[in-house]
Amino acid sequence: MKRPERDWVREAVERLRREATRSADTHLLRLDLPAFPDIAFYFKDEAAHPTGSLKHRLARSLFLYALCNGRLREGQAVVDASSGSTAISEAWFARMLGLPFTAVMPACTAPRKIADVQALGGTCDLVDDPNDVHARAAWHAANGACHLDQFALAERATDWRGNNNIAESILRQMALEPDPEPAWIVCGAGTGGTSATIGRYLRYQGLSTRLCVAEPTGGAFAEGWRTRNPSVRASRGTVIEGIGRPRVEPGFLFDIVDAVVEVDDVESIAGAWWLEGWLGRRYGGSSGTNLAACLHIAADMQARGERGSIVSLLCDRGERYAQTLFDPKWLQARGLDPKAAHALLPPIPC
Structure with a gap:
C-alpha cells in the first residue's frame, strides 16, 4: 500500500544526504609555537561549514x-x-x-x-x-x-562509529602528520554531543588519545565532572555563548572525559582575539576557550617531558560577536578587560 507520508520522509532524507555529499570536509590547520617545540597544535575549522559552525x-x-x-x-x-x-x-x-x-x-x-x-x-x-x-x-x-x-x-543522534563524524574526520586528516595519533583532543561542551562523539570514537578505534573538555570557569560540566553529580548547577555565569551551561545537560557523558580545564572569560576572549591575529579572521569565544585549554594542556605535557600533537576546534564565525566580544564598549560595560590575558599568550607565529 502506498504511504504518501513515507514518500515525503524518503525525499527529505535524500535531500539531507545530497547536502552532506556536496559539503567538502573542513580544514585542519597546523600551528607551531616556538614556546612548545615538541608539541604541534591543530585546529579544525568548523566555521567553514555553510552555516558557519560545527553545529x-x-x-x-x-x-x-x-x-x-x-x-x-x-x-x-x-x-x-x-x-x-x-x-x-x-x-x-x-x-x-x-x-x-x-x-x-x-x-x-x-x-x-x-x-x-x-x-x-x-x-x-x-x-x-x-x-x-x-x-x-x-x-x-x-x-x-x-x-x-x-x-x-x-x-545519540550523531553516529559516533563513523560516517564522517568529527572524530573520524580529524583522525583521517591527521594520518600523514608526524604524530598522527593525537596526545589530546580538546573541545568545549554545550550539549555534550561533540565530546560524546569524540570520546566514544577514540575508544571504538582503540586509541590512547585523551579527551579534554574546555569549560568556562564555574560551568556546570566542570563541577559535575569532578563530582560525578549530574544535578549540580553552574556557580558562575559566562559571556561565552554555546558553552558554560547553567546545568549538566543529559548528553554530557562523564566517563569518557579525561580532563576538564576551566578558562576565565577574559582568557577566552583574549584567545579569540589571538586567533584573529594568527588567521586574519574572527572566531567566537568558545574557540578562544579551546585555545586557552590547549595551552594549559601543552604546558603540562612540557613539564612532564612529553611530546606529541594536540587537536582542537574552531567552533564558529567571529562576525557573530562583532557587537559583543569584539566590541570594546560592550566589554567595558561588563567589566571585562582581556588585554592582560592577551599579553600572556605566545607571540603570534609569522
Whole structure:
C-alpha cells in the first residue's frame, strides 16, 4: 500500500544526504609555537561549514534522527532551544525541507545570531531567563511542533562509529602528520554531543588519545565532572555563548572525559582575539576557550617531558560577536578587560 507520508520522509532524507555529499570536509590547520617545540597544535575549522559552525553537523543529524524516528512529518513546525549557532544551522536545514522553524533563545544572545536565524526564515522566541529555554521549547512541542531537542538527543543522534563524524574526520586528516595519533583532543561542551562523539570514537578505534573538555570557569560540566553529580548547577555565569551551561545537560557523558580545564572569560576572549591575529579572521569565544585549554594542556605535557600533537576546534564565525566580544564598549560595560590575558599568550607565529 502506498504511504504518501513515507514518500515525503524518503525525499527529505535524500535531500539531507545530497547536502552532506556536496559539503567538502573542513580544514585542519597546523600551528607551531616556538614556546612548545615538541608539541604541534591543530585546529579544525568548523566555521567553514555553510552555516558557519560545527553545529552544522549536529543540525543535520538531529533532522535525520527526527525523520527516521517518525517524529517529523511534512509541513510540521520545528522548534529547538539554542543560544544561536545550532539555531542558525537548524533554520538552514528547515528552510531546505520547507518547514517552519522557531528558535527559543536567551534574550542576551548576540544580536547577529538572532538576525542570522531570521534571515534564514526562522522565528526567534526570546526568553529573559536562560534557564527557561527548555520549558519554552517544550511548550511549543506540546502545541504540535517537532522538538529537535539538541540537549537531550545530540549524543545519540550523531553516529559516533563513523560516517564522517568529527572524530573520524580529524583522525583521517591527521594520518600523514608526524604524530598522527593525537596526545589530546580538546573541545568545549554545550550539549555534550561533540565530546560524546569524540570520546566514544577514540575508544571504538582503540586509541590512547585523551579527551579534554574546555569549560568556562564555574560551568556546570566542570563541577559535575569532578563530582560525578549530574544535578549540580553552574556557580558562575559566562559571556561565552554555546558553552558554560547553567546545568549538566543529559548528553554530557562523564566517563569518557579525561580532563576538564576551566578558562576565565577574559582568557577566552583574549584567545579569540589571538586567533584573529594568527588567521586574519574572527572566531567566537568558545574557540578562544579551546585555545586557552590547549595551552594549559601543552604546558603540562612540557613539564612532564612529553611530546606529541594536540587537536582542537574552531567552533564558529567571529562576525557573530562583532557587537559583543569584539566590541570594546560592550566589554567595558561588563567589566571585562582581556588585554592582560592577551599579553600572556605566545607571540603570534609569522
